Amino acid sequence: MPELRKDPVIGRWVIIATERAKRPSAYVQNREKPKQGFCPFCRGQESHTPPEVLAYRDAGSPHNGPGWWVRVVPNKFPALQIEGPLKRTGEGMYDRMNGVGAHEVVIESPEHNMSLADHSPKQVQEVLWAFRDRVIELKKDQRFRYIMIFKNHGREAGASLDHPHSQMIALPIVPKRVQEEIEGSRRYWDYKERCVFCDIIHQEEKDQVRMIMENASFMAIAPFASRFPFESWILPKEHSLYFHEIQKNQLVDLAELLRGLLARMKEVLEDPPYNFMVHTAPFEHNGIPYYHWHIEVIPKLTSVAGFEWGTGFYINPTPPEDAARYLSGKVADIQEIQASQIH
Amino acid sequence: MPELRKDPVIGRWVIIATERAKRPSAYVQNREKPKQGFCPFCRGQESHTPPEVLAYRDAGSPHNGPGWWVRVVPNKFPALQIEGPLKRTGEGMYDRMNGVGAHEVVIESPEHNMSLADHSPKQVQEVLWAFRDRVIELKKDQRFRYIMIFKNHGREAGASLDHPHSQMIALPIVPKRVQEEIEGSRRYWDYKERCVFCDIIHQEEKDQVRMIMENASFMAIAPFASRFPFESWILPKEHSLYFHEIQKNQLVDLAELLRGLLARMKEVLEDPPYNFMVHTAPFEHNGIPYYHWHIEVIPKLTSVAGFEWGTGFYINPTPPEDAARYLSGKVADIQEIQASQIH
Numbered sequence: 243m244p245e246l247r248k249d250p251v252i253g254r255w256v257i258i259a260t261e262r263a264k265r266p267s268a269y270v271q272n273r274e275k276p277k278q279g280f281c282p283f284c285r286g287q288e289s290h291t292p293p294e295v296l297a298y299r300d301a302g303s304p305h306n307g308p309g310w311w312v313r314v315v316p317n318k319f320p321a322l323q324i325e326g327p328l329k330r331t332g333e334g335m336y337d338r339m340n341g342v343g344a345h346e347v348v349i350e351s352p353e354h355n356m357s358l359a360d361h362s363p364k365q366v367q368e369v370l371w372a373f374r375d376r377v378i379e380l381k382k383d384q385r386f387r388y389i390m391i392f393k394n395h396g397r398e399a400g401a402s403l404d405h406p407h408s409q410m411i412a413l414p415i416v417p418k419r420v421q422e423e424i425e426g427s428r429r430y431w432d433y434k435e436r437c438v439f440c441d442i443i444h445q446e447e448k449d450q451v452r453m454i455m456e457n458a459s460f461m462a463i464a465p466f467a468s469r470f471p472f473e474s475w476i477l478p479k480e481h482s483l484y485f486h487e488i489q490k491n492q493l494v495d496l497a498e499l500l501r502g503l504l505a506r507m508k509e510v511l512e513d514p515p516y517n518f519m520v521h522t523a524p525f526e527h528n529g530i531p532y533y534h535w536h537i538e539v540i541p542k543l544t545s546v547a548g549f550e551w552g553t554g555f556y557i558n559p560t561p562p563e564d565a566a567r568y569l570s571g572k573v574a575d576i577q578e579i580q581a582s583q584i585h
Numbered sequence: 586m587p588e589l590r591k592d593p594v595i596g597r598w599v600i601i602a603t604e605r606a607k608r609p610s611a612y613v614q615n616r617e618k619p620k621q622g623f624c625p626f627c628r629g630q631e632s633h634t635p636p637e638v639l640a641y642r643d644a645g646s647p648h649n650g651p652g653w654w655v656r657v658v659p660n661k662f663p664a665l666q667i668e669g670p671l672k673r674t675g676e677g678m679y680d681r682m683n684g685v686g687a688h689e690v691v692i693e694s695p696e697h698n699m700s701l702a703d704h705s706p707k708q709v710q711e712v713l714w715a716f717r718d719r720v721i722e723l724k725k726d727q728r729f730r731y732i733m734i735f736k737n738h739g740r741e742a743g744a745s746l747d748h749p750h751s752q753m754i755a756l757p758i759v760p761k762r763v764q765e766e767i768e769g770s771r772r773y774w775d776y777k778e779r780c781v782f783c784d785i786i787h788q789e790e791k792d793q794v795r796m797i798m799e800n801a802s803f804m805a806i807a808p809f810a811s812r813f814p815f816e817s818w819i820l821p822k823e824h825s826l827y828f829h830e831i832q833k834n835q836l837v838d839l840a841e842l843l844r845g846l847l848a849r850m851k852e853v854l855e856d857p858p859y860n861f862m863v864h865t866a867p868f869e870h871n872g873i874p875y876y877h878w879h880i881e882v883i884p885k886l887t888s889v890a891g892f893e894w895g896t897g898f899y900i901n902p903t904p905p906e907d908a909a910r911y912l913s914g915k916v917a918d919i920q921e922i923q924a925s926q927i928h
Contacts, residue, residue: 249810251769251781256810257900264814264902266911269886270855321892321900334788335781336809392891400890411892419897426594438594438678445677466679467592467599471607512613519895538894543612546889547743548735549664549754551881552862554762557600557664559607568609 243323244341246415254418257321257341282318283405285352291315295346296375298368312368313349314376320345321411328385328414344380344412348372349405357395357406359504366497369408373520374493376410377486381525386412388420388524391485396515399542416524423521424533431532439534440481442466452562454569455502459495462503464562464569471544471560472511472569474503476537485522485535500537506569507541514541586666587684589758597761600664600684625661626748628695634658638689639718641711655711656692657719663688664754671728671757687723687755691715692748700738700749702847709840712751716863717836719753720829724868729755731763731867734828739858742885759867766864767876774875782877783824785809795905797912798845802838805846807905807912814887814903815854815912817846819880828865828878843880849912850884857884 245258282290288306296314303309316324322343330339350358350369358366373391380389393408394400401407430438446453446463454462454474462476476499478492488496507514522535550556567573588601625633631649639657646652659667665686673682693701693712701709716734723732736751737743744750773781789796789806797805797817805819819842821835831839850857865878893899910916 247810249808250773250785252765253769254810254812255898256812257898258811258904259900259902260904263904263907265907266815266853269814269857334792335784336788388896390892390895392895394888394890398888400888409892413896413898417896417898419895422595422897426596430593441678442593445679449677465592467590467597468601469597469599471612472609510609514612517891517894519891521895540894542888545737545741545743545885547737548860548862549733549752551860551883552733552735552762552864553731553756553760554765555598555600555756555760557602559602561601561603561606564606564608 243326244321246339246341248337248339250335250337255339255415259321281354281403281405283347283349283403283407284354288313291347292318296372296379298372308352311351311365312372313352314372315347315349317345317347317409322413339414342385342414344383344386344410346376346410348376348408348410350407354405357504357508358393358501359508361501363494363498363501366501367493370488370493370497370500373408373410374486374488380410380412381486383412385414387526388413388416389522390417391520391522393516393518395517396513396542399515399517401515416526420521420524424523424527424530427532427534428530437481437532437534439477439536443477443479452566454506454566455499457495457499459492460499462499462569464566466562468558468560468562468565469556470540470542471558472507472514472541472565473558473562474507474539474565474569476500476503476539478535481534483523483527483530483533483535485520503539503569506571507539510568511541511543514543516541586669587664589682589684591680591682593678593680598682598758602664624697624746624748626690626692626746626750627697631656634690635661639715639722641715651695654694654708655715656695657715658690658692660688660690660752665756682757685728685757687726687729687753689719689753691719691751691753693750697748700847700851701736701844702851704844706837706840706844709844710836713831713836713840713843716751716753717829717831723753723755724829726755728757730869731756731759732865733760734863734865736859736861738860739856739885742858742860744858759869763864763867767866767870767873770875770877771873780824780875780877782820782879786820786822795909797849797909798842800838800842802835803842805842805912807909809905811901811903811905811908812899813883813885814901815850815857815884815908816901816905817850817882817908817912819843819846819882821878824877826866826870826873826876826878828863846882846912849914850882853911854884854886857886859884 245260247256247258285308292315293306294313294315297310298312299310322341322345324344328342377389389412391410427438452464462474465475518539520537523533588603590599590601628651635658637656637658640653641655642653665684665688667687671685720732732755734753770781795807805817808818861882863880866876
């Protein structure tokens with residue numbers, strides 16, 4: 243069973259895979275790109291995944307057969323395992339916990355070569371509904387304190403299969419990064435009696451220099467202190483704690499904006515590898531006034547290097563104001579290059 | 586001038602390059618590996634770097650000419666700039682600071698194809714002396730509160746030039762990651778009245794399952810809660826706050842251990858890309874009893890993906906106990922594979 247271990251200095255938890263432990267040679271082989279052959283996520287290959295936990299499918303089509311447009315299955319190689327109670331144990335000064343959790347894969351469509359940027363807004367809505375439905379279901383399990391929804395697009399961003407999919411991991415602890423955001427926004431609330439994210443929305447509406455796109459319910463911005471070039475955040479304009487409490491008209495707007503942003507990134511950066519993560523409040527924080535859910539999108543254009551690992555501090559070679567101009571379509575790269583060659 | 590910006594939620598600082606800002610096309614081109622031609626760090630090319638700030642060289646050899654064995658120069662494309670006073674300003678709810686700091690490159694030898702793993706222990710000692718000498722010099726500047734020494738080896742780990750070199754960045758703030766370690770070790774001290782790193786050393790000496798190698802003054806371990814496969818820490822056995830206060834006999838031992846560990850990684854993982862970072866106390870923490878400097882070495886074998894970005898939590902597919910067995914030479918990968926095929 244996988245194991246959770248806690249760093250005794252920083253207090254950060256790590257998931258250690260103990261069963262399918264990888265040997266050195268596995269990493270060396272990994273450097274050559276694996277060939278793409280058979281795909282277990284394609285239409286007709288349903289028997290090659292664990293049985294589905296959710297599928298949106300044609301009426302009357304059989305479970306675990308074709309006829310679906312979005313399908314959710316447990317991960318075949320889960321980072322955490324669903325069975326058993328939580329146990330914490332010590333080993334001298336060290337702490338460990340058994341790796342209880344859920345790890346699911348959301349197959350975004352039966353089409354192997356269609357990413358979220360290429361689909362209709364309607365199909366993206368269906369993927370978002372699947373996220374919501376699974377959160378509602380998984381949060382009934384009292385062992386889980388947080389559910390992280392994320393996507394790895396492209397090998398360099400950590401995707402091990404090319405067929406477009408997202409993932410959800412239900413965790414028995416509240417992760418450090420989420421804890422930090424909750425604490426940061428609480429500190430701001432204590433001082434200002436306002437939500438820090440609502441203030442960001444207000445200032446970005448006014449400044450307009452980091453705005454990428456917006457519609458009635460959502461906005462996409464290049465955040466003021468972007469860690470990475472072309473990092474983008476999608477924020478609901480209305481203050482809201484939990485992604486899973488999204489309303490139908492808002493979900494329609496979110497699908498439009500997410501699809502639009504990913505399509506712009508695909509165009510401007512020529513289909514870059516990227517990650518997105520849904521940041522939402524832990525279940526136990528029900529009712530707090532100071533957190534505001536949002537989505538972070540990070541194209542993977544630079545390497546995280548020694549300075550970043552050592553300091554937790556980032557060097558970003560593209561100011562967010564420039565990123566917003568390119569992503570919003572206010573300026574085209576090629577034009578700028580030609581202009582700069584004239585000087 | 587580069588600019589420091591603070592994330593209003595998390596409080597994390599980011600360095601935004603405002604002058605040589607990169608356009609989208611720069612990242613697209615970047616995906617093809619640049620060809621290796623002329624190298625400004627090689628012997629005889631000294632005029633192609635900014636003037637040296639330190640060089641260990643043959644008596645009588647001219648500054649910025651050949652005859653050196655370790656050479657330190659300012660970075661030609663610095664993340665921070667050395668001139669000017671520190672200024673903090675606000676912009677609505679946001680905070681910025683001008684990008685004052687120093688960014689230097691330690692050229693580890695005139696040989697283009699010799700990495701630290703290939704050199705004599707004596708040459709590695711010389712590199713460590715250069716680190717120490719530059720810290721002692723830079724810390725005289727009252728604007729600097731922290732100096733990060735780090736190395737990026739290989740393109741995937743962020744190295745933009747192949748010629749072996751390390752880097753040093755002097756910062757006007759104490760970085761978040763360092764702050765977290767200081768706070769974590771203070772909490773442990775408050776509870777136990779012992780140094781958490783000294784306790785780690787003690788437990789690893791006793792358990793022996795995560796020990797990679799050791800000598801009189803240092804040990805290399807695979808840490809209990811390793812974030813990455815084959816992550817390794819080098820710790821001085823004697824409690825000590827600052828790397829730059831290292832004594833001569835300790836430095837000789839450190840050079841032997843660092844070279845030995847990097848040579849083992851090169852052998853076992855076939856010259857992986859890696860980063861190392863020297864974690865030392867901020868200058869202002871002079872005299873605190875609870876911090877203990879050390880070096881972290883991270884081979885880059887896996888991608889940091891959405892789950893890690895979202896949670897600050899890592900999935901490590903190789904238990905540190907296994908990593909220590911491979912790196913210490915107790916087991917060879919190829920033998921294990923053959924053994925497992927027999928079953």
